[in-house]
Amino acid sequence: MRLDGDAPVEPSHLAAVAVDFTTCADGPDRHRQVCADVLDRCTGHVVTSGCVTALVSGTSTRTVRAEQERLVRRLEKLFANLPMGVSRVGRGAERDELVAEARRAATYASLALAASPTSVDAHPLEEAMLANGELSSTMTALLDPLADHQEFIHTLYLYLAFDRDRQRVARHLTVHPRTVDYRLRRIAALTGLHPQTVSGAGKLLAALISRTHRRLAPQH
Numbered sequence: 001m002r003l004d005g006d007a008p009v010e011p012s013h014l015a016a017v018a019v020d021f022t023t024c025a026d027g028p029d030r031h032r033q034v035c036a037d038v039l040d041r042c043t044g045h046v047v048t049s050g051c052v053t054a055l056v057s058g059t060s061t062r063t064v065r066a067e068q069e070r071l072v073r074r075l076e077k078l079f080a081n082l083p084m085g086v087s088r089v090g091r092g093a094e095r096d097e098l099v100a101e102a103r104r105a106a107t108y109a110s111l112a113l114a115a116s117p118t119s120v121d122a123h124p125l126e127e128a129m130l131a132n133g134e135l136s137s138t139m140t141a142l143l144d145p146l147a148d149h150q151e152f153i154h155t156l157y158l159y160l161a162f163d164r165d166r167q168r169v170a171r172h173l174t175v176h177p178r179t180v181d182y183r184l185r186r187i188a189a190l191t192g193l194h195p196q197t198v199s200g201a202g203k204l205l206a207a208l209i210s211r212t213h214r215r216l217a218p219q220h
Helices: 029-039 061-078 095-109 124-131 133-141 150-161 166-173 177-191 198-215
Strands: 002-004 013-020 044-048 051-058 084-086
Touching: 013 061, 013 095, 051 061, 061 084, 133 198, 150 166, 150 177, 150 198, 166 177, 177 198
Parallel strands: none
Antiparallel strands: 002 044, 013 051, 013 084, 044 051
16 A cells, blocks of 8 residues: 655544546556546545545544545546545544545445445444454455456456346446356355355455455555
8 A cells, every 4th residue: 555645734634535446447547647636636645456545634524524525526527437435534634544544435435336425434334344353354255266266356346336237247347248147156156155145245245345445454
């Protein structure tokens, strides 16, 4: 994880906005460049694989929330239909707190499975799960059998993101629906969890949430 814009931060409140490019057909690199002029106006930004997170700060909850909403509107115009996550406004603007808020927003960007931004406050159950390190590790391990099949993980993410609409997933990936069906069968065979069932989809979604959170964790 890399934090850019390390200028001294004096304001006492902060928040974050993240855009997840993992579902973007032409990849994240070009879009990161488009983000530059927006991010340069922020306190800083965090760049991770497939995700860019902008950090905003101010002297009060009201000013930070207003700036966060302005940033969301601007990013929505630039990146229509891409998952976006927003963190709650918190106190303090130390570097570690900035990184923590960036991770939180980025995690919830990965859960923004529709065009509108999703907030940490919208996912209390997921927030509780992520706070339990042992449970998070257990859920992440469910995806270990897919480690050598990134296309399966991406297909699974889209399948759950698009409310298990295989036709929509196929259109997004520009593949035949039968290809999506094949990948779903392979995911079920490898993990023992069936994405097309309520129980399987729920466990796999929890695993994806945990995996995303861990992927965004600082590397030591």
